[in-house]
Amino acid sequence: MFMKGKLLPITILFLIISILVGCGGKTQSTGTTQTAGTSTESQASLYGEGNIKVTSSAFKNNGAIPERHARQGAGGENVSIPLEWQGAPEGTKSFAFTMVDISARNWVHWLVVDIPAKTTSIAEGASNKRMPDGSKELINTFGDIGYGGPQPPPGSGPHKYVITVYALSEEGLDLPQQISYDDFLRALEGKVLAKASIIGKYSR
Numbered sequence: 539m540f541m542k543g544k545l546l547p548i549t550i551l552f553l554i555i556s557i558l559v560g561c562g563g564k565t566q567s568t569g570t571t572q573t574a575g576t577s578t579e580s581q582a583s584l585y586g587e588g589n590i591k592v593t594s595s596a597f598k599n600n601g602a603i604p605e606r607h608a609r610q611g612a613g614g615e616n617v618s619i620p621l622e623w624q625g626a627p628e629g630t631k632s633f634a635f636t637m638v639d640i641s642a643r644n645w646v647h648w649l650v651v652d653i654p655a656k657t658t659s660i661a662e663g664a665s666n667k668r669m670p671d672g673s674k675e676l677i678n679t680f681g682d683i684g685y686g687g688p689q690p691p692p693g694s695g696p697h698k699y700v701i702t703v704y705a706l707s708e709e710g711l712d713l714p715q716q717i718s719y720d721d722f723l724r725a726l727e728g729k730v731l732a733k734a735s736i737i738g739k740y741s742r
Contacts, residue, residue, distance in 0.1 A: 589625040592635075592703045592734040596620055596662065603699065603738040609680075609689040612742055618648070618665035618685035619738070623658060623703045627731045630655050630705040634726070638719060639688070641697035646719050648685045648701075649676040652710045677716040688740035696741040705732045 596619050597603050608614025621635065632655055637648035648665070653673040661668055665675060665685035675684040690697040706729045713725055 590623060590627070590703065590705055590732045590734045591625055592621060592623040592701065592736050594619055594621055594701070594736060594738070597738050599736045601738065603688055603740045607687050608740060609687040612687070612689040612740070614687055616685065616687045617663045618660075618687075619701070620662035620664075621660040621701065621703070623734065625732075626655070626705040629707060630731055631709045632706045632711075633657060633703060634706060634711065635660075635701060635703045636719070636722070637685075637699055637701045639690070639697050640700050641694075642690070644719050646679045647687065647699065648678060649717075649719075649722060650674065651676065651713055655709075674713075674715070676713065676722075683715065688738075690740060690742055692742045694741070696739045699738045699740065700735050701738065702733055702735040704730050707731055 593599075596607060603619065605613055606615045606617050607619050609616050619637075623633075626633070632651075633653040634651040635648070635653070636646065636650075639645040639647060650660075650669070651674050653670050657670045657673075660670070666683065669675060677683055678686040680686040688697060688699060704726060706726070708729050711725055711729075713722070717725075
């Protein structure tokens, strides 16, 4: 009876200490999670410094690309899409952007580099006509220079076209006019201050 009477207070004390330690660990874990967490906006994917965002007056993020921006073979007029961006970080010396069909193994529809740092938009139908001075349009997967609109195979469902604007730390990339998408991304390594993407969809 003496031993049981001694063990009971010790057991209760041990339980109280365990609860306090457990609460402290939980609080610490929650604080770490909140510090590490980041919010992601639906209209832009961000990394690096700055708060750059990209939009298009032709469609909303995850919306349908109007038919006039599709290639002629898909019923369109192949009019290049308009783009606007804002919030480039300090130190941006040029921009580049890509438009790839991620539903077709990153088929390149538009690839532009050496866009002056003061530029904040690309007008509708600007490809090969009214691009910013100094910018350079590269060859797309169709084999054409400049913009090539959506042309997914009939019945293949909605294809996703990701347009990404890159804020770069260098004025010019000195890239050949014909370059693979993978080589393009490798050329950007170490030069990207921030980037933002918008997705458009198109189907036949």
